[in-house]
Amino acid sequence: TQLLEQSPQFLSIQEGENLTVYCNSSSVFSSLQWYRQEPGEGPVLLVTVVTGGEVKKLKRLTFQFGDARKDSSLHITAAQPGDTGLYLCAGAENYGQNFVFGPGTRLSVLP
Amino acid sequence: DAGVIQSPRHEVTEMGQEVTLRCKPISGHNSLFWYRQTMMRGLELLIYFNNNVPIDDSGMPEDRFSAKMPNASFSTLKIQPSEPRDSAVYFCASSFYVWGDQPQHFGDGTRLSIL
Numbered sequence: 624t625q626l627l628e629q630s631p632q633f634l635s636i637q638e639g640e641n642l643t644v645y646c647n648s649s650s651v652f653s654s655l656q657w658y659r660q661e662p663g664e665g666p667v668l669l670v671t672v673v674t675g676g677e678v679k680k681l682k683r684l685t686f687q688f689g690d691a692r693k694d695s696s697l698h699i700t701a702a703q704p705g706d707t708g709l710y711l712c713a714g715a716e717n718y719g720q721n722f723v724f725g726p727g728t729r730l731s732v733l734p
Numbered sequence: 735d736a737g738v739i740q741s742p743r744h745e746v747t748e749m750g751q752e753v754t755l756r757c758k759p760i761s762g763h764n765s766l767f768w769y770r771q772t773m774m775r776g777l778e779l780l781i782y783f784n785n786n787v788p789i790d791d792s793g794m795p796e797d798r799f800s801a802k803m804p805n806a807s808f809s810t811l812k813i814q815p816s817e818p819r820d821s822a823v824y825f826c827a828s829s830f831y832v833w834g835d836q837p838q839h840f841g842d843g844t845r846l847s848i849l
Contacts, residue, residue, distance in 0.1 A: 654835045656835075656837065663842065663843075664840075664842050664843075665738075665825050665827070665840025665841055665842055665843055666777070666825075666838075666840050667840070668837035668838070668839075671835045671837065673835055711777065722779070723779070724776065724777040724779075725776075726776040727776060727777075
């Protein structure tokens with residue numbers, strides 16, 4: 624069973640700063656998803672990446688899938704308090720098998 | 735459109751009692767997932783269904799846990815008897831089909847406390 628690691632585990636920054644969080648595994652993913660979870664709610668999908676080296680942008684968020692499809696990063700530019708939450712990556716092997724969530728990065732953006 | 739609906743939102747009960755959690759997936763979705771989330775273990779997949787059939791229940795912790803999906807619009811997760819270590823937030827999610835690049839749509843969860 625593949626394992627996903629996320630770093631850092633916790634991150635507290637001031638509004639306006641930039642940050643990057645990481646998702647890594649020793650396994651190759653056929654696809655990888657990023658979710659954000661706010662307190663009292665379920666995770667909500669932000670993006671899906673499927674091609675090695677792919678970069679996707681969602682407003683101030685930039686997602687990158689590693690060339691070897693074993694890792695991914697999420698970069699937030701000019702973080703805002705509304706970005707506060709738990710960021711989870713989730714990956715699947717072989718287009719569906721062994722889908723797992725990482726432990727998450729808990730981000731706090733202070734005003 | 736209505737999202738995934740879970741009930742109850744909160745449940746507090748005493749050890750040994752039976753607990754039943756309910757989920758209504760998004761209409762048209764063929765796959766349904768039950769997860770458990772704790773600070774220590776994160777988000778764990780318990781079981782998932784495809785077209786109402788249980789496909790993988792290897793994440794179900796013990797025989798005390800059981801899940802059913804009698805039709806495409808309803809699923810239950812039952813714990814009997816409940817124990818304090820079962821305290822967690824339980825999420826239900828649905829998607830058009832299993833895994834791949836399809837997003838999972840989560841409900842708001844049931845916060846379960848076993849005293």
